[in-house]
Structure formats: structure tokens, C-alpha cells
Amino acid sequence: MDNSMGLIKFTLCVAVVGGTSLASGIATAQADIDGIWSPHIPANMGQPLEEDFNYTPAGQALWERFGADNDPSFRCQMPGVPRGIIDPYPLEIIQQDHQVVLLYEYYHQVRRIYLDGREAPEYWPLSLGGYSTGHWEGETLVVRTTHLSPDNVMTTTGRPFSGAEDTYVIERYTLAEDVITLTAEIHDPTYYEDTYVMRGLWELAPDGEIWEYDCDPGFGDVG
Amino acid sequence: MKLLNLLAASITLGALCGLPAIAHHSALYFDMDVDLVHANATVVDFKIANPHGILVYTVVNDEGVEEEWHAELPSANFSRRGGVVESILSPGDTVTVIGWPGLPGRTRENLMRLSRAEFPNGDVATFTAISAVYTRAGTE
Numbered sequence: 178m179d180n181s182m183g184l185i186k187f188t189l190c191v192a193v194v195g196g197t198s199l200a201s202g203i204a205t206a207q208a209d210i211d212g213i214w215s216p217h218i219p220a221n222m223g224q225p226l227e228e229d230f231n232y233t234p235a236g237q238a239l240w241e242r243f244g245a246d247n248d249p250s251f252r253c254q255m256p257g258v259p260r261g262i263i264d265p266y267p268l269e270i271i272q273q274d275h276q277v278v279l280l281y282e283y284y285h286q287v288r289r290i291y292l293d294g295r296e297a298p299e300y301w302p303l304s305l306g307g308y309s310t311g312h313w314e315g316e317t318l319v320v321r322t323t324h325l326s327p328d329n330v331m332t333t334t335g336r337p338f339s340g341a342e343d344t345y346v347i348e349r350y351t352l353a354e355d356v357i358t359l360t361a362e363i364h365d366p367t368y369y370e371d372t373y374v375m376r377g378l379w380e381l382a383p384d385g386e387i388w389e390y391d392c393d394p395g396f397g398d399v400g
Numbered sequence: 401m402k403l404l405n406l407l408a409a410s411i412t413l414g415a416l417c418g419l420p421a422i423a424h425h426s427a428l429y430f431d432m433d434v435d436l437v438h439a440n441a442t443v444v445d446f447k448i449a450n451p452h453g454i455l456v457y458t459v460v461n462d463e464g465v466e467e468e469w470h471a472e473l474p475s476a477n478f479s480r481r482g483g484v485v486e487s488i489l490s491p492g493d494t495v496t497v498i499g500w501p502g503l504p505g506r507t508r509e510n511l512m513r514l515s516r517a518e519f520p521n522g523d524v525a526t527f528t529a530i531s532a533v534y535t536r537a538g539t540e
Binding site: 243248266335396 | 427
């Protein structure tokens with residue numbers, strides 16, 4: 178094969194591959210977040226300060242009624258989004274071109290972040306995990322989650338979450354030197370006057386393990 | 401283990417400095433400003449479980465009456481990663497139990513959140529809301 182034939186074949190391959198990628202809407206990831214990650218929440222991250230909560234009257238009323246009777250932790254309810262976003266358990270990430278799969282140790286939670294340009298189907302039900310789509314902005318994975326359940330809460334401490342039709346969550350996972358930093362914005366105008374922001378951090382754990390998390394509500398209640 | 405220790409330190413530091421950290425519902429149900437100490441407690445049952453482990457024990461109160469108490473532990477995954485497994489305690493064992501008592505009206509009576517267990521042989525188990533560390537005597 179002479180050089181000109183090789184150049185033609187190479188050009189054709191680039192054109193086909195490039196065309197396929199463009200047609201499916203997949204933006205090539207610029208960060209490798211595949212692997213097992215261990216949680217680490219520095220003191221200046223995590224949940225907002227108490228004085229920074231700015232409830233609507235409806236949110237304030239619900240917060241004041243929270244207790245063991247309606248604490249989802251005691252019922253072994255999967256934390257979902259937003260409650261389970263920064264729980265301090267290991268996280269495994271499977272990175273593919275068309276999706277990123279988040280496998281949480283905590284409650285075996287599985288989330289699929291679709292990266293191929295699809296949108297939530299009309300039939301998609303409300304759920305604790307919702308429906309997540311995303312795209313890459315440099316080394317940051319940006320995730321938008323909708324279709325969230327009103328059965329959830331914001332945190333294990335019972336900050337309310339409405340799951341109303343206009344609620345959504347934007348997560349930004351940024352990789353730098355084997356550390357993923359997450360900033361999550363929860364938009365819930367029913368219960369909060371301002372956007373609720375929580376932050377998390379994970380360190381790459383090449384020898385990390387995802388353990389079984391079986392849950393028995395018989396071991397949860399304090400009442 | 402190193403990471404969990406660091407995590408516990410971060411949370412403690414956050415609490416001391418009034419900085420945000422992981423919010424845990426323990427603070428809703430237990431008085432984390434009070435250390436309740438039960439020396440010479442006798443183990444009735446001990447289970448490592450999710451969402452919380454439980455230590456059931458009896459202790460003689462100041463009036464000489466035996467009471468049964470329950471001490472709640474962190475999740476099984478936090479406990480086991482820190483070396484706290486079911487074989488460390490058996491029914492009939494004696495142990496000193498230290499923890500945060502339940503807030504009146506928020507929990508049932510005679511319930512605490514375990515913060516520390518001291519064993520007759522010098523072993524110690526320490527707990528935060530989201531971590532556990534078992535330390536054998538002489539290895540601190």
C-alpha cells in the first residue's frame with residue numbers, strides 16, 4: 178500500500194468516526210473519572226451553615242415538623258437526589274462515552290447520567306433518583322437532574338425538599354490531581370428563597386472497595 | 401482507616417469552628433453536648449447493622465436498681481471499616497459505655513448514641529456519627 182492510499186483510509190476513518198460522534202451529540206470527556214473514590218468532606222464543605230438557610234414559609238413549617246416519625250433514614254429509604262449526593266461512603270464511577278454510571282455503596286444506589294443528548298421521555302415517572310443528563314465542560318462533568326420525588330428530603334437532618342415540577346439539581350464534578358470536587362445546586366423555590374448549595378469531595382482510591390449495604394429498618398428507629 | 405480518621409477530624413473541627421460539614425440526624429435526637437457514662441455495664445446483646453448498630457446492656461443506677469439501656473452505633477459499614485465487629489462483645493461481657501443521651505421527647509427512654517466503649521483489657525472503641533475506630537490496648 179502506498180502512502181496516498183493510507184492517507185485516504187485514515188481520512189475516511191476520521192470522517193466516519195467524527196461524523197458519528199457529532200451525530201449522536203456525544204462530547205468527548207476531557208477527564209478520566211473512572212474508578213473507585215473515597216469520600217472526604219473538609220470542614221469548609223458539606224452542607225450550608227444553619228444561618229444560611231432561607232426557607233419560604235412553607236419550607237419553614239415543614240422543617241419544624243421533622244422528626245423520627247417522618248425520617249426516611251429509619252425506613253431504610255434510598256437517599257436519592259438530593260439527599261444522597263454527598264453521603265460519606267465510597268463511590269464507584271463507570272465512565273462511558275454515552276453515559277456515566279454512579280454506583281454508590283450507600284443503599285446500592287445507581288445513577289445513570291446520559292451524555293448522548295437525549296432528553297427525559299414523557300412517560301418518565303418521578304423517582305428518588307430522577308432523570309439525569311449531562312455534558313462535559315473541560316474537566317467538569319455538568320449534570321442536570323429532573324423528575325425528582327416529593328418523598329425525598331434535602332438532607333438526613335430533614336431539610337425539606339418539595340419535588341415540585343420546577344425543582345431540579347445541577348451538579349458539577351471537577352477533576353484535579355486525583356480529587357473530584359462536587360458543587361451541587363438544588364433549585365426548590367417551593368421551600369427555599371435561594372438556591373441551596375452543597376459541596377463534596379472524593380479522592381481516588383485505587384485499592385478501594387464497594388461494600389454491601391443491607392439495611393434493616395428494625396435497627397433504625399429511635400422512638 | 402486513615403481517611404476515616406481524617407473524616408472524623410474534619411467533622412469535629414467543623415463542629416468546633418461552626419463551619420459547615422456533613423449534616424447527620426444524630427444531632428436531632430441526641431444531646432451531643434453531654435457525655436453519659438455507664439461503668440460496669442453488662443452486655444445483653446450486640447448487633448452490627450444498617451442503618452445503625454445497637455448495643456443492649458444493663459447497668460445499676462444510683463438507687464441500686466438495674467436498668468436496661470440501648471446504645472446506638474454508626475452504620476455497619478462505618479463500624480466494620482473501623483474494626484468494630486460483632487465478635488468484640490458477647491452477652492455477659494462487662495464494658496464501660498459512654499455516649500450522648502437521647503433528647504427528651506425526641507427518642508424513647510434509656511437510649512444513647514455511643515461515643516466510646518472501654519474494655520477491661522484496655523481496648524477502646526471510639527465513634528462519631530459517621531465513623532468508628534477500634535484500638536487495641538498498647539497500640540495507640
